[in-house]
Amino acid sequence: MAAAESGTELVKVVVLLAAGVIAVPLFKRLGLGSVLGYLAAGLAIGPFGLGFFSEAQTILHVAELGVVMFLFVIGLEMQPTRLWNLRRQIFGLGLAQVVVCIALLTATGVLAGLAAPVAFIAASGFVLSSTAIVMQLLDESGDTSTPRGQRIVSILLLEDLAIVPLLAIVAFLSPAPAGEAVSRWVTVGVALAAVVGLVAVSRWLLNPLFSVLARAKAREVMTAAALLVVLGAALAMQWGGLSMAMGAFAAGVMLSESTFRHQLEADVEPFRGILLGLFFMGVGMALDIPLVLQNWPLLLGGVLVCMAVKGIGVYAVARFTKAAHGEALQRTMLMAQGGEFAFVLYSAAATAGIVEARMNAVLTAAVILSMALTPLAVLSLRWLMPPEPAQNMDGIEAADDLKGTVLIIGFGRFAQIASQLLLARGVDIAIIENDTDMIRAASHFGFKVYYGDGTRLDVLHASGAHHAKSILVCTDDAKTTTHIVELLKHECPLVPVLARAFDRQHAIELLRLGVDYQMRETFESAMGFGMQALATLGVDPEEVAQVAANIRERDAERLQLELAGDKDGARNFFQGNKWIPTPLTQPQREGRALNEEAADAIEEPLQPAAATPLA
Structure with a gap:
């Protein structure tokens, strides 16, 4: 009797599962x-x-x-x-x-x-x-x-x-009865x-x-x-x-x-x-x-x-x-x-x-x-609403069991330039990107880029994140980059992660997540631009290099203060004028203080332009 009842219950379980297995794919297909x-x-x-x-x-x-x-x-x-x-x-x-x-x-x-x-x-x-x-x-x-x-x-x-x-x-x-009020409390x-x-x-x-x-x-x-x-x-x-x-x-x-x-x-x-x-x-x-x-x-x-x-x-x-x-x-x-x-x-x-x-x-x-x-x-x-055009996947391969020595996530202008150094040294790289237009454009220049969303754990596994010797996160959205870094540091703690940061605050956020290296996307280009400006004014090349080294050193120190939560120390960090070799007049000092305060408060406020292959 017990065996018959058990069999009946098992039939119900089988029917329940079968109904779902049959109906759901059919309705999704429709x-x-x-x-x-x-x-x-x-x-x-x-x-x-x-x-x-x-x-x-x-x-x-x-x-x-x-x-x-x-x-x-x-x-x-x-x-x-x-x-x-x-x-x-x-x-x-x-x-x-x-x-x-x-x-x-x-x-x-x-x-x-x-x-x-x-x-x-x-x-x-x-x-x-x-x-x-x-x-x-x-x-x-x-x-x-x-x-x-x-x-x-x-x-x-x-x-x-x-x-x-x-x-x-x-x-x-x-x-409710008279004593019900007490029970409600x-x-x-x-x-x-x-x-x-x-x-x-x-x-x-x-x-x-x-x-x-x-x-x-x-x-x-x-x-x-x-x-x-x-x-x-x-x-x-x-x-x-x-x-x-x-x-x-x-x-x-x-x-x-x-x-x-x-x-x-x-x-x-x-x-x-x-x-x-x-x-x-x-x-x-x-x-x-x-x-x-x-x-x-x-x-x-x-x-x-x-x-x-x-x-x-x-x-x-x-x-x-x-x-x-x-x-x-x-x-x-x-x-x-x-x-x-x-x-x-x-x-x-x-x-x-x-x-x-x-x-x-x-x-x-x-x-x-x-x-x-x-x-x-x-x-x-x-x-009622016009549908968003679906991405055309013709000729595009999804990431599956990749084995690159270096995994690059995102292949916009930033990653395109960074990857050239690795390729010049003969490093085996695997690249994933979720923009199909970018993938096709990169293929015209000889790059093999796979389709994949780096914010998904299964895609990171399929892209060989656990086997890579280094991972470069080069996505152009700050929240996306943060999410990918968080996933990688949790799932692949032994793999070095290098990330593109949008600005100073994003860099601090990435450092707190344990990223091994971060670079603000416009920092080095702006530094080179400023160095060239000094050169056009006739400043000695050695002095230009010294000023640039001082700024890099002080920027790194200020970043550490902000990372440690010392806001007052970071805010007053520009005091000292160490890299200015000549005394300043009062108007110069006031103008310099205003400029430094603005630079401290607002850094790299503009989003990068739309990605162009091999910019």
Whole structure:
């Protein structure tokens, strides 16, 4: 009997995996995206489809761990300083969107004949966009790390935080016993204690724990520890009455500056992907088909109206905050749906007696329908907005198992000149670049350049980063360079990394990451230019060389002071006039002080011109 039951459970697992394996590639091939594929697969095998599963809610609860792990990975990318920089977007832009959309949807519900408390609850749940769907769609389009993507992430974070006060409002709207007020304050205290405890553990205990595990050199234990951190943080927040997803996000943020960040991300990634797909399939299973068929004109019309009203609110807030039309339209299509937290809010309202059971089922079905319509809404952007031209990959090879002695990342003007010295000495170099036009242009001059994005760990492995004797990071974007250096110093700590810096502050940032050598992109050319200017004035060549050596020495010393955080020492560093052989008049001294102060404050302010092969 037990063997038969075990076999039945195994059949369910096989059916679940097979549905995803078949549906997702098919839907992606049709251009409909993986999310819609998972939803369709869940609908097909669920209680209202082929009937392989009867308890969709059970699967949904398990699959919520996918959302939890997704937010943990997002948290790992959000250093506290970066999160602090987004505070205005989170508590300004995010709060504005939530308030405006709740007001619009509540008014719509009241006009439709709902009681004010029910309309408010229905609106509040629909306003909380699906973090899982939006982040998956952003990830597929490659917009997660872009400024527009970061603004959407900020809004999603505020919406996830909003579930806490919204649940409190549901509790206060419910008819409560006289002594219930005290227990509510206890609940708030427990929630705060959970947050403080999580921050304390993440900040002071996890790094020593992972250091011990790393010395043990047991990879499977590191993976188990990564899962323990994610699930433990989620459980702590759940016990505190808060969102599991927010607990995982907070743990990720606390570990974002850990030396084990990339290892944690790699360990959690496979589980995150599988469970997130399972979550979407659970949402598809939970759609009550008989209810939809019975009320489909009203339900579909209501969903479209709610998505349209929320979309108007999202677009209006985006335009009011100076977003471009294209960005506002993308945000509208991505965030017009309800989300997974709506299920929690509606369930709590039904338990509290604010919403009837049938109304709860209708609202839940409406949210699921809106989630299913979101990928289609995003696809409509292809007709509403002109698509960006795709890169033509004809005749271009992707980086795969390269073995160069020196790896060069980025092949603009800077790298083209630097590579000539290596080639002249017969050094074997491997070059990767993500601009196909640059790759083709370089091929006309005899360079073999491979296509590859240096910010991706798998591409660095395929490019032979671990086997190289030296790596030159020559990308022309400061943030990209910083990210690549950070990856390389973590993954290939024994390989010397040389990096092109944009300006002084970027050079300091690279030095703090442990780069072995950095060069500001205009420093040496400007030095040569200045030396030639002195020569044209008739200054003796030996004196020109001495002045240049003095400036280089003092620049290096000032850079070390700034690196050590001695701002006053760096600011007053020009005092002394060591390299001026003749006394200065008072106007000369005043003019010199002003010029040096300006040079200290503003260095190399202009971006380099567009790259030209072999400039």
